[in-house]
Amino acid sequence: MLTATARFGDSDQPLRFDDRHGIGLVINKFGRIGHALADYDPGMVQRLLDNLDLIRAALAEHRPDLPVYVMSGTLLGPYRDGRIMPHDDDADLGYLSPYDHPADVVREAFQLGRILRAAGFEAIRASAGHLQVHFSHEGRPDAYVDLFTGFIDEQGWWQHTFAIRLQARRDQVVPTIAIDVEGRPEPAPRDPELMLEANYGPGWKVPDPSYRFDIPRSVQDRFWGWFSDYGMDRTMWEDFYRYDIEGARVPLGSAPSDYARWLAGRIPAGARVLELGTGRGHDALWLAAQGFDVEALDYVRWPMRAAAEAAREQGAGARFRVLNLYDLRRVVALGAEMGARREPLVVYARGLLGNYWDIGRPVLLRGLSMLLRSGGQAHLDVPRSSLLPQPGTGVPMHRAVPVETLRAEMAPYGLRIDALHDADEVVEDTPWEAGTDPLPTTRMVVTWQRPVR
Amino acid sequence: MAATGAVKRLVRAPAKAFRKALFPDYEVVLRDIRLAFESVEAAHRGIADLQVENAALRSRLDEAHLRLDEAQGRLDEALPRLAEGLLEERRLNLRIAELTDLVTEIVLPLHDRDIDPQQLQRLAPDTL
Secondary structure (H helix, E strand, O other): OOOOOOOOOOOOOOOOOEOOOOOEOEEOOOOOEEOOHHHOOOOHHHHHHHHHHHHHHHHHHHOOOOOEEEOHHHHHHHHHHOOOOOOOOEEEEEEEOOOOOHHHHHHHHHHHHHHHHHOOOEEEEEEOOEEEEEOEEOOEEOOEEEEEEEEEOOOOEEEEOOOEEEEOOHHHOOOOEEEEEOOEEEEEOOOHHHHHHHHHOHHHHOOOOOOOOOOOHHHHHHHHHHHOOOOOOHHHHHHHHHHOHHHHOOOOOOOOOHHHHHHHOOOOOOOEEEEEOOOOOHHHHHHHHOOOEEEEEEOOHHHHHHHHHHHHHHOOOOEEEEOOOOOHHHHHHHHHHHHOOOOOEEEEEOOOHHHOOHHHHHHHHHHHHHHOOOOEEEEEEEEOOOOEOOOOOOOOOEOOOOHHHHHHHHHHHOEEEEEEEEEEEEOOOOOOOOOOOEEEEEEEEEEEOOOOO | OHHHHHHHHHHHHHHHHHHHHHOOOHHHHHHHHHHHHHHHHHHHHHHHHHHHHHHHHHHHHHHHHHHHHHHHHHHHHHHHHHHHHHHHHHHHHHHHHHHHHHHHHHHHHHHHHHOOHHHHHHOOOOOO
8 A cells, every 4th residue: 555645735635535414424335425424424334233233123013023133234244353344324224035036026125115114214225135224313314224125036046135145044144143233232134144145255254344235236137127227326415415515505596496497487387397307406496486386306306405404494385205217116196186176286307317317217207197187288398418428437428319319218108299499598506517508408398199099 | 035034933932031130110100101101191181071071160250359349239238228227226226215205204294184085985906
């Protein structure tokens, strides 16, 4: 290792890499900016383990038969020396499903997600086989707990998100044993070393803070196929809003986009508006202030809370909720909920399609076809040139999608593009260096037509 | 002629004795040379046979290469389709789970009150 001392500017203070709350930041094992447990306050580890135990208790109450155990970093550190690793960034739980078929395993995982939500946890779905349970402490985001899904298939392969696939017998995993984690007994897989080697390779006994996962393609492909990815850049967007201090200084609702102003002049006064992918909620709050009945959603959590709070303070009446547009089940439920009101709806999605992965479009279009059944229009824009067409590191994608592609994809859902409008819009409030030059976009007006049977 | 024959008969025995004294293995060498010539002839025949066989094998190898190239081409073409099909098949599991979850957790609870007992009676009987 090479070390050197450097000075930035003329300050004598040591350089710090902190978030807005003063909590230190690290580059984590996924190559992204994140937090290490050692950078939090001294009570962090015990608080994290308390939270982990609460999750175990909630699961045990409803599923006493389900073996839940610590795994990944929360098994590795404590199994070596009884301590949580200071450079770790979360706590990890896993469970062994009684099912051996991926479809049954996923159905059960959905049910476990509901159990945790009903118990009051902020459980977000990272994949059909991975939940993240988030916590706050004194108004700040605290370290989270992962819940990973494991099962043994009928060929005897122990598959465990997100890095384990090996031949194993059920009796090598359960019944669990107890290991010491920072002075408290926690359940662990029956043969911890089997899991540790599968997770970290044969060198797991030697601490390696720079460890990076190298998951075989055969494992990645299976988990992608069976469990998909419900996050799809969510972490990156959340990180962006979390660390974008400059953007957070702009009073919410004070910076509507050109598109929102344009829309306001084209829809009936007081119309019901549903904004998809609202981000910080500037447009939604501004539209509400213009007298529209606005509901807005996004899959990023902190901006939704901030926007809801701003709406309350401003008396704007806009409602905000966290909803993941990659989650078919949530989108269909939203469509049913909105459709039940039997009123025309204006759906507004600015800057969504350019950042929305192809895998989600059938879900979005299914949702639109439900949302527009009682009439109304969807207003969506799509960039005509790409800022970042290929996935980057730590930055979400941004790319053009041809209107004709969208038109063809919409048709089977009864969706029709009724009008196209070219626009030039400055893309601000994004993780990219978009500059101040306007980006050419196409605004689409979409309606739903009842299919002829 | 008779005289020449007589000379030869007279000389043959001493010459043979002389040759035997000077080169005792003459007969053996002579026999070996004949054998060697025969071997060379056999080798030539073998080489010719091998060349024919080699040409046939070369021809078969060329054909095999062609077939292998064709098969490799088909495999290269098929592998992405297979991988895509495998992914599609794996994703069907997720789709089944999502749809089952939707039906049991949303569709049925939402429409519970709409169940018409008369419609229920009209459902086709299923296997016992």
